[in-house]
Amino acid sequence: MLEKTGKFAWSLVAMVLVGGCATVNPQHDYERVGQRVAEATGQERVYQPEDDGLVDGLVAELMQDGISADEAAQISLLNNQTLQAVFMNVGMARADAIQAGLYTNPFLGVSALLPDGGGLPNIQSTVAQNIAELWQIPIRKRAAERSLDAAIVGLARTAAGLAADAKTAYYTAVGADERLRIAHENLEIAKSLLDMALARQKAGAGNELNVNLSRSIALDSEIRVERVRLAAADSRRDLAAILGLVVDADALVLNDSLPGEFPDAPAAETLVELAKQWRLDIQAAKQSVASAEANLEYQYALVWPVIQIGLSLERSERASQGGRDILADTARASIANGALTAPGIQPRSERRSADGQGFIIGPSLGITLPIFDQNQAQIAIAAYTLQQTNKTLDALDRAVTQEVRSVVDRAMTAWRLMRIYRDQSIPLAQVNLDLSREAYRAGRASFLSVLETQRFFLETRRGYVGALQSSATMIPELERTIGLPFDRFLAEVNNGTERNESVGEENGS
Secondary structure, three states: OHHHHHHHHHHHHHHHHHHHOOOOOOHHHHHHHHHHHHHHHOOOOOOOHHHHHHHHHHHHHHOEOEEOHHHHHHHHHHHOHHHHHHHHHHHHHHHHHHHHOOOOOOEEEEEEEOOOOOEEOEEEEEEEEEOOHHHHHHHHHHHHHHHHHHHHHHHHHHHHHHHHHHHHHHHHHHHHHHHHHHHHHHHHHHHHHHHHHHHHHHOOOOOHHHHHHHHHHHHHHHHHHHHHHHHHHHHHHHHHHHHOOOOOHHHOOEOOOOOOOOOOOOOHHHHHHHHHHHOHHHHHHHHHHHHHHHHHHHHHHOOOOOEEEEEEEEEOOEEOOOOOOHHHHHHHHHHHHOOOOOOOOOOHHHHHHHHOOOEEEEEEEEEOOOOOOOOHHHHHHHHHHHHHHHHHHHHHHHHHHHHHHHHHHHHHHHHHHHHHHHHHHHHHHHHHHHHHHHHHHOOOOOHHHHHHHHHHHHHHHHHHHHHHHHHHHHHHHHHHHHOOOHHHHHHHHHHHHHHHHHHHHHHHO
16 A cells, blocks of 8 residues: 555656646747748748847848848848737747646645544545546647647748738839839929920910910929829838838838849649648648647547546544543542552553544545536537638638639739830830920921820820839739749749659650
8 A cells, every 4th residue: 555655646746847847938939930931931030039139230230231122021020020929929829838738736635623522633635636637638738739830830921921011012112212203204304395385485386375285284293293202202111110110211222123024924723733832821721620620639538527546644533531530540449459559551552442543544536427517518619610620721722722813813914014015115105205296396296296195105104113013013922822932933833844844754755
């Protein structure tokens, strides 16, 4: 009995030591987030909570000579405070995973029952531990680990989306700056037309109406400059907000211009397969399914929630025997013996018998019987949750197919429109404007024809900048939709094509 009791006591001590050594350190989880983000964005660094003091220096270094679109994405991953706040979700998920692996504290019960006539109390003591956790904890911990995995992938998805937003905001700001430059140039063109109308009026070949029309166009161009300037300033402020900066947005130096050349996008179906393989929201949905499966298994394990084994100890009460009358006991003993005789001494065995038994100790068992509550409700909730997560994953898988096709179509359209503007519309509008002005000066064309060709030229230039900006923003949009950096998914497609061609050649040979 003592040997078994000792083993149980040491088991309790070991469980206490294991529980006491548990600490919450999510550093490895943050590193996993960084790896996921690097795969999705191509950026080497992402915010780490323990590096809080280094962020300002890293951002200042990146901004020293102006920033590119990639550097804007990198700054957002380091300095965006909303993203930094989401990192705490991973820390909390790690804490839940640690908690899921801990045993509940052992139960200790002590009572002291006083006898009616006084004396020593009846002492009862029990220490017990829930052994059902021996098979519940591995399942519970697995569910918590899957939830942690989902939190890591979810955070990486948020970070990748932020990087894409930073690039989009960067190209939007660059496009707004380009629009402002075009607006100033258009204003100069409008003023030159006004000067031409004034010169012709002075020479007697023009009239007041032509001058007023030219002046109206110049005023309209001046108003447009102010509107475009405000839009450009707002675009820069939006970019600064995404980057987590408080500096004057007008002071930001944007080194990249809007790209003017784009490769042909791969076939949409090829990119659909890549997106299903790499997109972080799909991976997060799969982790949620795994977590729901583990939670359902755990709820089944809770049908027998508590099975406690332990030790019980009891010491019986000892009633008070009162004071002893020595003279009366001496008189009784002397009369019985016929001579003066000392009273007798009570043997220890008799005193123990009178006092009651000593300590008793033995094992105890306690079970919560699942008679009324068999955890049916929680099992049903877990089963419905599993069905829900599977349906969500299936819906996401289907939606991604259409989303990729849509983005590829929009990218190809944007790039085609940009090329039409660049290669055909802009040159044609410029030639027409030059010809009409030359004819107007020579008196071979009316002022209205010059006015119309100039209007078409200005609108064409504005349309070209818009098409150029849309083309540039399709790059981060494709990255967001596919789940890989632009150059990497192009490389993945090319490698897959080369592998297929190689297999075809081998089969042919």
